[in-house]
Amino acid sequence: MTFPIGRDLIRGAVVAASLGSAWSCSNRAPEPSAGAAAVAATRAADSSAATDTTHSAPATPTASPDSAPAAVPDSAPVPDSAPVTDSASAPAAGAVAAADSQYLKYDPATKTVTFSLVAGPFSFNGFTSGGGTLTVPPGTKNTWNFLQNDGTPHSAEVGAGAGSLPSSGGDPAIPRAYTNKVIEGLVQGATDVISFTAPDTGTYRIICGVPGHALSGMWIWFKIDPSAKVPSFGATQK
Numbered sequence: 001m002t003f004p005i006g007r008d009l010i011r012g013a014v015v016a017a018s019l020g021s022a023w024s025c026s027n028r029a030p031e032p033s034a035g036a037a038a039v040a041a042t043r044a045a046d047s048s049a050a051t052d053t054t055h056s057a058p059a060t061p062t063a064s065p066d067s068a069p070a071a072v073p074d075s076a077p078v079p080d081s082a083p084v085t086d087s088a089s090a091p092a093a094g095a096v097a098a099a100d101s102q103y104l105k106y107d108p109a110t111k112t113v114t115f116s117l118v119a120g121p122f123s124f125n126g127f128t129s130g131g132g133t134l135t136v137p138p139g140t141k142n143t144w145n146f147l148q149n150d151g152t153p154h155s156a157e158v159g160a161g162a163g164s165l166p167s168s169g170g171d172p173a174i175p176r177a178y179t180n181k182v183i184e185g186l187v188q189g190a191t192d193v194i195s196f197t198a199p200d201t202g203t204y205r206i207i208c209g210v211p212g213h214a215l216s217g218m219w220i221w222f223k224i225d226p227s228a229k230v231p232s233f234g235a236t237q238k
Contacts (some may be wrong), residue, residue, distance in 0.1 A: 073204070101234075103164050104233045106231050114144075116145050118147045142177075159205045161204045168210065169183055169207065203226045
């Protein structure tokens, strides 16, 4: 037996079929694309690296030329300490230096007195009438370098310290303690050397031996002092 199928029945069947297909599609999870999967994997790796700090090695800083430490030079050598001098056996430097002056030098090792005796004008080393005094220890070797520095002829001689002044030279109180031409006098610019050994004691005068010059004030004192350790020269102590 055949039943007729109406249009409404066919239309309902089509709608039901469409709804079923739509329901089946809505319950199916969408498949991720290849690009989305790569992005997800990269994010997961970054997240793991950020959180796992326990076993990761610290980054080694790279030194730059500017940050390199400057080379430290070797320390300067420390000089040896100055040797200690036995003050008891060493000569007194101050005493020796005091003996040295413009006109006077002294060598304690050889006991040599070197004295510059300058004549003129009508004076010895700028002193007149006993205003200067040369003092030496006894037994010293005396070397006097005489310089005639005046237009008038002059000479030098060690005369007696007591009594009146002589009118001229020619009678030295110490052997060889005089210049050449002691009476005549040496011309300006002339030089001579007086060499002798000082006696044990005594007070003398250094005079110009040219007649009349000593009486005019051209003389100074010369003393041999047993207590003197070094020679000295300067203004006579009043």
